[in-house]
Amino acid sequence: MASASSIKLYGGRNMGCVVERIEWNNKMDLFAFATDKGEVVIQRLNWQKIACFPPPVKSATVRSLCWQLDDSLLAVGYSHGKVAILDVKTETIILSLSYDVDIRKVYFSRTIDCQETVEVHTFKTLKDKHNNFLPKPRLLLSRDPSLTAQDQNPLPEGSPYFMIVVLCNGKIHLLLFGALQVASIDLTQHVVHPEECAVYDVQLSGDFNAIYALLRDGKQLKMLHFHNQLLQDSMVPILGVARLCAHIQEAKNYMRYTVNLLRADLEAVQLEMDNKLAAFASSQPYASTSANFLELHIFGFATLEVEEFLTSSEKEFKKMAKGVEVSLNDMQGLVFTDLKGGAIRLFYFLNAIVGLSRMPHFYESLIVEEVAVEAMRACGSYYLKACELQRTIDTLVKEIMLFHTWLTFTVMRLSHQEIPENMLLSEAENSAVVELLSSMEPDAEDSSDEEEKAVPKRSLFNLERVSQYLENSCLTQLPPEDPDQLWDQIVAEQSFMGASNIFAPHDKNLSLVQQGEKLFNAIEGICQRPTKSIRASFALSSSIICSEFSAVDKTQDRDFVTSSFYVNEAAGCDMFAIAISWEEALILQFSRADNCFLRCSSIHLKPGLFTKRLQEDYNNLRFVDLQFYNDSTLTILTQSTSSAEGVRPHSCFIQLSLPEVTNQCTQHHKSMHLNLSNATVTRSIYDIAGLDAFKCLDGVCDMLAVSGGRRVITVLSDSNRMMTVFETEVDESEDLDMSEISLQQISEEPNPFFDDTEQLVAET
Numbered sequence: 001m002a003s004a005s006s007i008k009l010y011g012g013r014n015m016g017c018v019v020e021r022i023e024w025n026n027k028m029d030l031f032a033f034a035t036d037k038g039e040v041v042i043q044r045l046n047w048q049k050i051a052c053f054p055p056p057v058k059s060a061t062v063r064s065l066c067w068q069l070d071d072s073l074l075a076v077g078y079s080h081g082k083v084a085i086l087d088v089k090t091e092t093i094i095l096s097l098s099y100d101v102d103i104r105k106v107y108f109s110r111t112i113d114c115q116e117t118v119e120v121h122t123f124k125t126l127k128d129k130h131n132n133f134l135p136k137p138r139l140l141l142s143r144d145p146s147l148t149a150q151d152q153n154p155l156p157e158g159s160p161y162f163m164i165v166v167l168c169n170g171k172i173h174l175l176l177f178g179a180l181q182v183a184s185i186d187l188t189q190h191v192v193h194p195e196e197c198a199v200y201d202v203q204l205s206g207d208f209n210a211i212y213a214l215l216r217d218g219k220q221l222k223m224l225h226f227h228n229q230l231l232q233d234s235m236v237p238i239l240g241v242a243r244l245c246a247h248i249q250e251a252k253n254y255m256r257y258t259v260n261l262l263r264a265d266l267e268a269v270q271l272e273m274d275n276k277l278a279a280f281a282s283s284q285p286y287a288s289t290s291a292n293f294l295e296l297h298i299f300g301f302a303t304l305e306v307e308e309f310l311t312s313s314e315k316e317f318k319k320m321a322k323g324v325e326v327s328l329n330d331m332q333g334l335v336f337t338d339l340k341g342g343a344i345r346l347f348y349f350l351n352a353i354v355g356l357s358r359m360p361h362f363y364e365s366l367i368v369e370e371v372a373v374e375a376m377r378a379c380g381s382y383y384l385k386a387c388e389l390q391r392t393i394d395t396l397v398k399e400i401m402l403f404h405t406w407l408t409f410t411v412m413r414l415s416h417q418e419i420p421e422n423m424l425l426s427e428a429e430n431s432a433v434v435e436l437l438s439s440m441e442p443d444a445e446d447s448s449d450e451e452e453k454a455v456p457k458r459s460l461f462n463l464e465r466v467s468q469y470l471e472n473s474c475l476t477q478l479p480p481e482d483p484d485q486l487w488d489q490i491v492a493e494q495s496f497m498g499a500s501n502i503f504a505p506h507d508k509n510l511s512l513v514q515q516g517e518k519l520f521n522a523i524e525g526i527c528q529r530p531t532k533s534i535r536a537s538f539a540l541s542s543s544i545i546c547s548e549f550s551a552v553d554k555t556q557d558r559d560f561v562t563s564s565f566y567v568n569e570a571a572g573c574d575m576f577a578i579a580i581s582w583e584e585a586l587i588l589q590f591s592r593a594d595n596c597f598l599r600c601s602s603i604h605l606k607p608g609l610f611t612k613r614l615q616e617d618y619n620n621l622r623f624v625d626l627q628f629y630n631d632s633t634l635t636i637l638t639q640s641t642s643s644a645e646g647v648r649p650h651s652c653f654i655q656l657s658l659p660e661v662t663n664q665c666t667q668h669h670k671s672m673h674l675n676l677s678n679a680t681v682t683r684s685i686y687d688i689a690g691l692d693a694f695k696c697l698d699g700v701c702d703m704l705a706v707s708g709g710r711r712v713i714t715v716l717s718d719s720n721r722m723m724t725v726f727e728t729e730v731d732e733s734e735d736l737d738m739s740e741i742s743l744q745q746i747s748e749e750p751n752p753f754f755d756d757t758e759q760l761v762a763e764t
Contacts, residue, residue: 007653007695007713012724013047019720023065023074024707030088031705031714032074033723034062040076042088045712045725051091056082066107068161075163075178077106083165085178095179102168108178109162109204110567112239130247130352134345137254140261140338160239166202170194172211174204174534176242180249180527183534185211185226190540193218206567206574207592208235211538214563214578216549221561221580223544223588225670230365230537237362238530244349244356245527251346252520258338259512263470265334268327270463272320280309281441281460289460290441296410297433307414314411321404328397331466335390343383346519350376353526366530373501375522378515380504385515388508389469392479399436400461406433469512478508544598545675546588547580566628573599575658577634582622582641584682587634587661596670600680601661605638608684616642617696618686621652624701629728630708632658637704637715651715653695655728660688697724 018036025031029045038055040062055061057080064077072088081099083106086092165173170187188194198216205212209232213224231238281289296302302310310317354376356362357369409423425433440460465477481488488506491497498505507515549559563578568589576588583606589599605621607614621638629635636654666680701724703716713726 006729007655008727010045010712010725010727011047012722014722017721019703019716019723021062021065022703022705022714022716022723023067024705024710024712024714025067025072026069026707026709028072029710030067030072031707032065032067034065034076036061036720038062038078040065040074040086042074045710051086051088053084053086053091053093056080056084056096063103064105064107068108069110073108073178075106075108077103077165079103081167085163097165097179099165099167099173101171103165104168104199105164105166105202107164109164109208110206111159111161112208112235113159130345130348134348135341137251137338137342137345140254140257140334160243162204162208164202164204166199168199170197170199170215172202172213174211176239177246180242180246182238182242182531183228183538184531185213185535185538187213187215187224190224190543191215191217191222200561201563201565203565203574203576205590205592206569207232210541212565212574212576212590214546214561214576216561219549221546221549221578223542223546223576223578224540225542225544225590226538227541228534228537228539230534234362234365237356237366238534241353241356241363241366241530244352245530247349248346248353248523248526251342251349252523255339255342255346255516258334258342259470259516262331262334262339265327265331266463266467266470269324269331270459272323272327273459273461273463277317277320278460287441290437293440294434294437297406297430297437300413302414310407310411311414314415317404317407317411321408324400324404328393328400331393332390332397335386335393339386340383340390343379343386347376347379347383350379350523350526365533367526368529371522371525371529375519375526377501377504378519378522381506382512382515382519384504384506385469385510385512388479389466389512391482392466392469396461396463396466402429402432403436403461405429471511472513472517473511474509474514475511541672542670543673544670545677546578546586547584547677560623562623562625564627564634566631568631570631575628575631577626577628579623579626585623585626585636586676586680587658587665589662589665590670598668598670598674599662599665600668600676601665602680602682603656603661603685603688604682605685608687611684611686614686617650618652618691618694624651625704627704627706628708629655629706629713633708634658634661635704635706635713637701639700649700651697651699651701653697653713653726654685654689655693655695656685656689657693 015033019033020036021034023032030042030050031045032040032042034040038060040053042050042052044050053076056078060078060080060082062076062078064075066075067073068075073094074086074088076084076086078084079102081101081103083097083099083103084093085095087094160177163175163178165175167173172185172187173181174183174185176182187199188197191197196216196218199213200216201212201214203212204210209228211226211228213226215222215224284292292302292306296306350372353367354369354372357367357372405423406425409419409425412419412423439462462477465479468475468477491503491506497503510518560582561578561580563576566575566577568575571589572592574590574592576590577585578588579585584602584604587601587603591597591599605623607619617640620640620642622641623636624639625637627635634656636656638652638654640649640652642649661683664681664683668674668676668679697715700718701715702718702720705714705716706712711728713728715724715726716722717724
């Protein structure tokens with residue numbers, strides 16, 4: 001046990017800002033703290049600043065911090081319903097989630113470590129098998145500042161884990177791999193007074209099949225226990241389906257981002273064309289530009305206006321050709337490599353889902369085969385539409401490159417420059433130029449005898465035939481039939497092929513965006529099935545009354561509640577430490593065995609029957625914060641409450657030995673309704689812990705952060721500006737007396753990570 005006498009002062013700093021939350025990484029030499037400006041700062045134990053993450057929106061504040069165990073991922077819950085997963089190693093935001101309600105808490109569970117073989121069926125191949133067949137998608141970069149790489153939303157990699165998001169309206173969201181929602185619970189539906197419901201804490205059990213919710217229900221402090229039989233019986237199949245669904249969501253996000261890049265590149269082409277050529281064409285009578293270019297190509301002469309325009313714009317044409325070529329090449333690469341590659345990647349995972357659906361013994365409650373097959377067919381249709389878009393873009397590229405070649409040739413001829421032989425057009429190219437120039441400004445359609453002919457609203461090179469694929473509306477210009485493609489003819493002749501679910505339908509009237517929406521809706525049907533099954537499997541198994549709030553006393557003292565949770569693997573139980581008032585706390589141990597026992601211990605800060613005369617420093621204390629240091633020690637932060645004149649207020653550490661507390665506990669069967677307020681015996685903390693468990697601090701502190709893995713304890717002053725770090729489990733001979741180095745002296749030490757202009761005046 002880490003006694004208070006073995007605690008050594010490591011150091012302290014005036015942080016130069018208001019610190020609202022602190023969280024230690026239990027495995028690495030890192031801690032995170034949140035400022036009043038919504039910033040999240042990562043520092044080492046030696047105060048070296050590693051990273052700083054600004055708030056997602058202005059005026060957002062941090063509600064919760066939590067490190068993923070054994071990793072550098074940090075989950076941050078903000079106000080305004082924002083949740084972010086930060087990667088400290090790369091200093092990037094790898095995932096963002098948004099909710100309509102303010103965030104109460106967000107945290108990671110332990111890594112899920114379960115068997116991979118159930119009834120001779122092995123699930124290990126579901127993890128990384130796709131890496132043997134599918135190339136990793138490249139990171140897409142855009143010239144458009146509004147599109148960032150974060151929009152691709154790659155999901156966090158590594159071992160499986162749950163992330164729990166608790167909202168202020170009483171709803172809980174359970175997510176796998178940090179992003180895939182698998183269940184949700186509305187706590188207000190399980191209380192007597194939903195209008196007086198306040199959630200204090202929500203935790204996932206150590207075996208991942210139950211949820212504990214500490215909340216206020218009217219005048220009662222309750223612990224609700226929700227058991228999930230499906231999570232208990234089918235964790236391995238659930239992880240297999242969830243991993244595939246996570247890859248599917250990642251591929252879907254990648255494809256959506258690719259479409260956004262296609263839009264940006266097409267807009268760049270339109271801007272380049274509109275800069276010079278389209279502006280000239282719009283200044284001329286309709287169809288005159290096409291006629292003049294055609295006359296220039298066939299007969300070799302043009303009007304003075306056209307000749308002057310071409311010869312004076314030679315540099316602009318070359319610049320335009322380069323810009324258009326870059327954008328068109330990007331579009332070709334995006335469609336051929338990224339969009340089609342993403343569709344193939346998505347098809348692979350959907351095919352795996354279909355394969356799992358044909359093993360109903362494991363997956364009947366998680367996957368519906370018909371829904372999975374329909375999603376796979378929709379993915380095939382999307383791939384066909386991407387191929388159709390690719391052919392349309394290839395045609396556009398050929399026409400524009402041919403036009404630029406002809407334009408360069410024509411300008412050189414009009415300028416009487418020597419023309420290289422490799423620039424001379426062949427007979428086939430000349431015919432293609434004639435066809436292209438003729439189609440630049442098509443004939444206007446007759447609307448009626450009385451009305452004037454309507455001028456077609458389209459660009460010179462008909463860029464609309466590409467842009468229509470990127471709009472959420474049906475195609476207005478269907479692609480021409482390709483006589484070399486015999487597949488459509490075969491499908492038309494064989495009616496059974498169109499009705500079979502093993503063939504992907506090709507709807508030529510839909511745009512790429514419309515086809516994508518059909519695909520994504522089908523994918524939602526796949527992902528909703530496990531969510532509904534797991535959510536329906538959550539059942540309230542026990543409602544435990546921890547204490548009664550006073551109906552008369554409305555002071556803040558009666559509403560003080562804080563808690564800490566710890567999974568004790570050695571004892572096979574889940575532990576809760578709950579301060580139910582300023583002077584009383586409960587230690588609850590939920591057994592994970594089949595006996596469903598609950599052990600309860602109650603402690604208070606008043607002198608007991610066997611308490612000897614207390615020193616003034618240890619008398620009149622109240623709870624401020626508490627956290628589990630490890631499975632055998634509870635770290636408690638207290639404050640003195642004496643109102644006597646001349647008595648300086650101070651804070652005090654208590655390193656409480658849990659075996660000494662729990663050796664005298666009451667044992668209860670975890671029934672549907674259990675009232676602990678009158679069924680436990682409260683013991684004085686002074687009768688349990690010796691004086692070596694107490695350590696006084698020369699100052700008042702309001703916040704506590706501990707790490708048993710790093711063997712450190714951090715406290716924050718009542719002004720929320722001064723942070724003090726203590727090392728634990730050190731030799732007593734090396735311990736420093738806090739009377740020699742007070743918090744007042746620490747506050748006067750400068751913070752080397754702020755400029756002199758940012759140093760604050762020492763606190764008084």
